[in-house]
Amino acid sequence: MTAIPAPRSDRTNLMLVVLQLRTFVALILVLGFFSYAAPNFLSAANAVIVSKHVALNALLAIGMTFVIITGGIDLSVGSIVGLCAMVAGWLVLNPVDLGIGYSVWFDTAEIAGLVALVGIAVGLVNGLLITRLAVAPFIATLGTLYIARGAALLLSGGRTFPNLTGDAEYGTQGFPFIGAGNLLALPMVIWLLVGMGLVAHYISRRTTLGRHIYAVGGNERGAALSGVKVNRIKLFVYMFSGFCAALVGLVIASQLQASHPATGETFELNAIAAAVLGGTSMSGGRGRIGGTIVGAFVIGILGDGLIMMGVSSFWQTVIKGLVIIAAVVIDQAQNRLQTRVALQQEAAIGK
Amino acid sequence: MTEPHPVGLSIRGGVKVYPGTRALKGVDFDLRMGAVNVLVGENGAGKSTLMKVIAGVEALTAGQISMNGQPVQIASKSDAVALGIGIVFQELNLFPNMTVAENIFIAREPLRLGFDIDARAQSDAARALMRRLEHDIDPDTPLGTLRIGQQQIVEIAKALAQNARILILDEPTSALSASEVEVLFRVIADLKAQGVGIVYISHRLEELIRIGDYITVLRDGTITGARAMEGVDIPWIVRAMIGEGSKEFPRTEAPRFGAEVFRAEDVCLPRLGGGFTVDHLSLSVREGEILGLYGLMGAGRTEFLECVMAQHPHATGRYFIAGQPLTERDVAGRIARGLALIPEDRKRDGLVQIMSIRENITLSALSRFARLFHLNLDLRAEAASALDFVKRLTIKIASPDNPVSSLSGGNQQKVVIGKALMTDPKILLMDEPSRGIDIGAKAEVFRTMRRLAAEGLGILFVTSDLDEVLALSDRILVMADGRLTGEFPSGAAPADVIAAATRHKLKDHAA
Numbered sequence: 001m002t003a004i005p006a007p008r009s010d011r012t013n014l015m016l017v018v019l020q021l022r023t024f025v026a027l028i029l030v031l032g033f034f035s036y037a038a039p040n041f042l043s044a045a046n047a048v049i050v051s052k053h054v055a056l057n058a059l060l061a062i063g064m065t066f067v068i069i070t071g072g073i074d075l076s077v078g079s080i081v082g083l084c085a086m087v088a089g090w091l092v093l094n095p096v097d098l099g100i101g102y103s104v105w106f107d108t109a110e111i112a113g114l115v116a117l118v119g120i121a122v123g124l125v126n127g128l129l130i131t132r133l134a135v136a137p138f139i140a141t142l143g144t145l146y147i148a149r150g151a152a153l154l155l156s157g158g159r160t161f162p163n164l165t166g167d168a169e170y171g172t173q174g175f176p177f178i179g180a181g182n183l184l185a186l187p188m189v190i191w192l193l194v195g196m197g198l199v200a201h202y203i204s205r206r207t208t209l210g211r212h213i214y215a216v217g218g219n220e221r222g223a224a225l226s227g228v229k230v231n232r233i234k235l236f237v238y239m240f241s242g243f244c245a246a247l248v249g250l251v252i253a254s255q256l257q258a259s260h261p262a263t264g265e266t267f268e269l270n271a272i273a274a275a276v277l278g279g280t281s282m283s284g285g286r287g288r289i290g291g292t293i294v295g296a297f298v299i300g301i302l303g304d305g306l307i308m309m310g311v312s313s314f315w316q317t318v319i320k321g322l323v324i325i326a327a328v329v330i331d332q333a334q335n336r337l338q339t340r341v342a343l344q345q346e347a348a349i350g351k
Numbered sequence: 352m353t354e355p356h357p358v359g360l361s362i363r364g365g366v367k368v369y370p371g372t373r374a375l376k377g378v379d380f381d382l383r384m385g386a387v388n389v390l391v392g393e394n395g396a397g398k399s400t401l402m403k404v405i406a407g408v409e410a411l412t413a414g415q416i417s418m419n420g421q422p423v424q425i426a427s428k429s430d431a432v433a434l435g436i437g438i439v440f441q442e443l444n445l446f447p448n449m450t451v452a453e454n455i456f457i458a459r460e461p462l463r464l465g466f467d468i469d470a471r472a473q474s475d476a477a478r479a480l481m482r483r484l485e486h487d488i489d490p491d492t493p494l495g496t497l498r499i500g501q502q503q504i505v506e507i508a509k510a511l512a513q514n515a516r517i518l519i520l521d522e523p524t525s526a527l528s529a530s531e532v533e534v535l536f537r538v539i540a541d542l543k544a545q546g547v548g549i550v551y552i553s554h555r556l557e558e559l560i561r562i563g564d565y566i567t568v569l570r571d572g573t574i575t576g577a578r579a580m581e582g583v584d585i586p587w588i589v590r591a592m593i594g595e596g597s598k599e600f601p602r603t604e605a606p607r608f609g610a611e612v613f614r615a616e617d618v619c620l621p622r623l624g625g626g627f628t629v630d631h632l633s634l635s636v637r638e639g640e641i642l643g644l645y646g647l648m649g650a651g652r653t654e655f656l657e658c659v660m661a662q663h664p665h666a667t668g669r670y671f672i673a674g675q676p677l678t679e680r681d682v683a684g685r686i687a688r689g690l691a692l693i694p695e696d697r698k699r700d701g702l703v704q705i706m707s708i709r710e711n712i713t714l715s716a717l718s719r720f721a722r723l724f725h726l727n728l729d730l731r732a733e734a735a736s737a738l739d740f741v742k743r744l745t746i747k748i749a750s751p752d753n754p755v756s757s758l759s760g761g762n763q764q765k766v767v768i769g770k771a772l773m774t775d776p777k778i779l780l781m782d783e784p785s786r787g788i789d790i791g792a793k794a795e796v797f798r799t800m801r802r803l804a805a806e807g808l809g810i811l812f813v814t815s816d817l818d819e820v821l822a823l824s825d826r827i828l829v830m831a832d833g834r835l836t837g838e839f840p841s842g843a844a845p846a847d848v849i850a851a852a853t854r855h856k857l858k859d860h861a862a
Binding site for chain 2: 207208211212214215218219221223225226227228229285286339342
């Protein structure tokens with residue numbers, strides 16, 4: 001086979017490129033608009049502040065992207081954030097009775113590990129409900145949304161865990177560093193986002209696991225008949241999403257040096273919005289980690305920029321909604337165009 | 352002087368073109384009223400397309416339809432209903448969540464005051480229809496609880512309720528038991544007496560001869576025979592169906608069969624409501640052998656392959672690969688042992704449409720390109736290997752990174768074959784390998800099968816195309832009602848094979 005350059009007009013070509021990079025184009029547009037309309041927007045200090053805001057949503061959206069690519073949805077991430085923040089707070093303030101005669105105080109690393117396990121465990125429950133008990137993802141994760149939120153409230157009786165400054169005696173003096181510390185002049189959260197973004201991107205592009213995630217979302221039956229272990233793939237994506245949510249919970253507890261059981265309410269909707277804005281298809285099979293992160297930035301910059309311009313937060317909500325709908329409409333247009341171009345190419349050599 | 356059976360509907364020069372294929376190539380068809388017009392032909396010959404044109408589901412690309420001498424436009428299903436044309440599809444178009452009466456009157460509910468559904472009138476009318484069809488089905492039972500045969504009766508009742516003057520029955524008996532078939536035939540005779548024109552499509556040739564008044568045979572989108580039923584016998588039908596000069600795919604060298612590579616023993620798949628879809632089936636395939644498994648719709652061929660591929664957890668049976676028992680219970684394990692399936696429905700089972708050609712070809716064998724605990728994919732090796740298979744199978748593509756959905760049917764099929772071959776199978780299971788692809792691509796797929804067999808691969812292929820099974824197989828097995836009903840060497844007489852496939856049901860599965 002030789003790659004035969006198919007004849008297609010330059011205009012279609014250009015259109016397609018613009019459409020494919022639409023999230024990026026949108027990012028440049030909002031950046032350009034706000035640097036013109038809101039003074040000080042383009043300063044380095046502001047860039048760091050905005051990035052810190054965006055990073056939390058982007059982390060959730062990374063996990064959400066994998067779930068949506070398999071054709072599922074994870075509504076429980078916001079509650080996992082809350083639960084994990086509460087677990088982190090509780091472990092900082094309280095020793096754990098292991099039932100062997102004395103209690104143990106965990107240090108920062110151990111707390112981070114345990115919190116991550118909590119997130120992964122909720123994800124595992126989601127995955128098992130969906131694969132073993134055949135509960136629809138929307139329902140399964142709606143259920144765990146309530147359960148995890150309730151558990152978060154039960155943990156403190158609805159109260160806030162205050163003053164999570166850590167204590168050198170128990171090895172938790174480093175706890176505030178997770179959310180508030182800087183490394184090489186950048187906040188830890190941003191490093192976390194960079195790290196998770198690279199890992200997730202690598203998984204999606206360069207591993208069998210990643211390829212199988214796309215295959216499951218594209219055609220579950222076909223993937224199963226091709227030998228893809230569909231259930232295992234689904235378990236992974238929900239556990240990964242739970243892990244991402246746990247990180248966010250940990251970061252928030254550390255940033256605020258307090259954890260409140262309502263932490264993370266409606267975060268799941270922002271995460272879905274970022275993924276969709278970044279080109280992830282709700283029907284599964286399509287989506288990129290890079291796109292999702294750019295999508296999270298578009299939403300975040302839009303929000304912060306409008307605040308700096310002094311636009312009412314009510315209008316901000318309306319504008320966010322409009323942007324999401326516009327993104328999906330453009331997505332459909334791109335799909336149609338792409339299909340047409342590919343068909344033309346194949347028809348050209350079919351003669 | 353009037354004819355006993357006036358022509359009620361006729362098509363002149365009917366042409367229907369789908370992207371990639373011409374399903375009807377200038378068809379002249381007369382439908383006679385007060386008679387049973389049987390329509391016969393192999394799968395893909397154009398029978399269903401022709402009926403869809405009459406029922407308004409598809410529009411003719413060129414040609415003219417007229418009724419009682421007047422040209423008519425049948426642009427939609429509702430146009431057809433207004434003209435008194437009813438159709439009972441092969442696949443049932445019913446709502447399992449609604450009652451029988453609701454199904455019969457769907458979208459035509461009897462109303463009071465224009466909005467209130469008259470449930471009693473609806474039930475009464477449904478009950479009357481059921482009496483007419485001699486079936487004791489309560490109109491208020493949910494449809495989903497009925498057996499398939501009973502559902503078929505409901506579908507027929509639905510067409511009758513619309514006072515159809517022309518009734519098209521597409522393989523109505525494929526799901527019916529012998530006694531239900533008798534009832535259906537009585538209903539057909541009754542309708543005939545009332546002057547209804549009936550089109551009857553079936554693969555069961557004896558059935559056609561028994562109830563048909565006129566016969567039309569289709570082959571590759573053209574009509575190869577149309578006459579009154581007097582004097583028609585099975586050999587005449589078979590000749591018209593598959594032609595004198597059968598399409599040949601000659602073997603280039605004499606086959607050399609090796610040791611047995613695959614054996615299935617006593618495979619059973621229970622059917623809902625009793626009986627078996629696959630009924631104690633055993634067979635074996637040798638290296639380099641092409642074994643053709645022939646059977647009509649609903650014979651259980653596809654289900655058998657699905658059992659082999661671990662798709663039915665309730666199935667029982669034993670499998671051996673090269674003499675070693677196959678104990679793996681999941682698809683991945685069975686693929687690893689050397690089984691590969693090319694499914695019947697490419698779109699649904701074979702391909703991930705939105706993924707690229709390359710990603711589809713390598714999907715089953717992806718771990719081969721993985722390093723470091725299956726984590727790191729060697730993308731360059733993957734691309735090279737995909738390209739290699741594209742070349743070997745002469746798949747015509749512009750770029751391996753285009754979505755697989757942009758390819759023609761034949762090239763898509765080759766992608767599926769490539770995907771299966773990349774796992775280094777010992778035995779290839781192919782379900783209707785030529786479905787939905789044109790003649791040229793078909794020949795190429797068959798040549799590929801021959802070459803693979805010559806290289807020592809065992810091939811078990813399933814088909815409902817007589818021509819294909821005769822031309823391609825080294826050995827032919829015939830399946831009917833889930834059981835093997837015949838075994839023939841290559842070069843068997845077509846009539847024998849058909850007879851085995853249409854053998855009357857020995858047992859009545861009626862409840």
